[in-house]
Amino acid sequence: MAYENILLEIEDRTALLSINRPNALNALNADTLLDIKNAVLAIAEDPNVDVLIITGVGNKAFVAGADIAYMQKLPAMQARAFAILGQEVFRLIETMDKPVIAAVNGFALGGGCELSMACDIRLASDKALFGQPEVGLGITPGYGGTQRLPRLIGEGRAKELIYSAININADEAYRVGLVNHVYPAESLMAEAKKLAKIISGKAPLAVRLSKNQVTRGMQADIDTAMAIEADLFGLCFATEDQKEGMAAFVEKRKADFKCK
Ligand code: DAK
Numbered sequence: 001m002a003y004e005n006i007l008l009e010i011e012d013r014t015a016l017l018s019i020n021r022p023n024a025l026n027a028l029n030a031d032t033l034l035d036i037k038n039a040v041l042a043i044a045e046d047p048n049v050d051v052l053i054i055t056g057v058g059n060k061a062f063v064a065g066a067d068i069a070y071m072q073k074l075p076a077m078q079a080r081a082f083a084i085l086g087q088e089v090f091r092l093i094e095t096m097d098k099p100v101i102a103a104v105n106g107f108a109l110g111g112g113c114e115l116s117m118a119c120d121i122r123l124a125s126d127k128a129l130f131g132q133p134e135v136g137l138g139i140t141p142g143y144g145g146t147q148r149l150p151r152l153i154g155e156g157r158a159k160e161l162i163y164s165a166i167n168i169n170a171d172e173a174y175r176v177g178l179v180n181h182v183y184p185a186e187s188l189m190a191e192a193k194k195l196a197k198i199i200s201g202k203a204p205l206a207v208r209l210s211k212n213q214v215t216r217g218m219q220a221d222i223d224t225a226m227a228i229e230a231d232l233f234g235l236c237f238a239t240e241d242q243k244e245g246m247a248a249f250v251e252k253r254k255a256d257f258k259c260k
Pocket of ligand 1: 023024025027064065066067068069070079082083084086107109110111112133134137141142143
């Protein structure tokens with residue numbers, strides 16, 4: 001499929017989706033969200049891909065938010081459709097089986113910060129800047145910021161960032177637990193690919209079931225979450241990879257996983 005607003009490459013069982021509107025600091029309009037949606041749906045089904053990395057083209061921005069110029073004059077019903085599309089795309093990323101790494105290479109503001117939070121793992125360049133500037137525009141966060149930010153960094157810190165619209169740099173984002181690691185800008189992508197390669201060397205189905213357990217379990221009460229864990233743990237024992245993984249350990253050799 002041809003995309004206008006993103007680049008998509010597949011290498012070494014990793015898909016790299018780069019949002020490609022550098023002149024607008026990779027801001028998200030409806031066409032870009034549609035490209036992301038179609039790419040994510042394709043990657044979810046692609047047997048050659050285990051891990052997805054999302055980043056922004058250029059050295060300035062991951063995504064500087066929803067496209068303000070695009071949103072400014074939207075009629076109400078189109079604004080509603082834009083909201084539904086964004087929520088759908090972010091939820092798709094969050095709930096797709098395959099792990100998603102955000103390689104945050106610059107501004108991650110508003111919808112950009114929210115996009116990174118819909119990913120499983122956030123790696124940041126030392127130039128990254130995170131924030132939810134919406135209240136300065138007369139709106140609230142609308143792509144999950146009021147929900148995912150407090151879950152990731154705690155209610156008090158999230159409320160401070162959302163109410164004040166203050167941006168935080170990569171080191172502060174690391175300190176509060178919004179990002180897992182901070183790397184020099186020039187090594188961010190290599191580090192993201194290195195992590196993707198480590199993940200894709202494990203049993204792919206077990207990785208996907210683990211994502212499912214964490215993502216669904218985090219939304220559930222502890223008893224339901226433990227039941228989800230037990231069920232999917234049990235399911236692993238119906239796979240060839242469980243037999244191969246345990247046999248390889250006992251036989252002191254590298255496992256050859258097959259279940260895609
Ligand atoms: N939208 C559109 N264009 C943007 C943009 C954005 N978010 N951010 C930057 N640009 C454009 C600029 O207009 C400029 O375009 P030209 O003038 O060159 O044509 C170009 O990118 C370069 O930007 P600057 O010249 O401003 O670059 P600086 O380095 O001086 O400043 C900046 C960088 C990131 C600090 C600044 O551009 C900035 O403050 N940008 C806006 C950041 C922001 O407020 N982002 C949050 C947007 S609100 C919803 C759900 C979610 C949302 C909305 C609705 N529903 C459920 C309904 C999400 C809302 C948001 O994300």
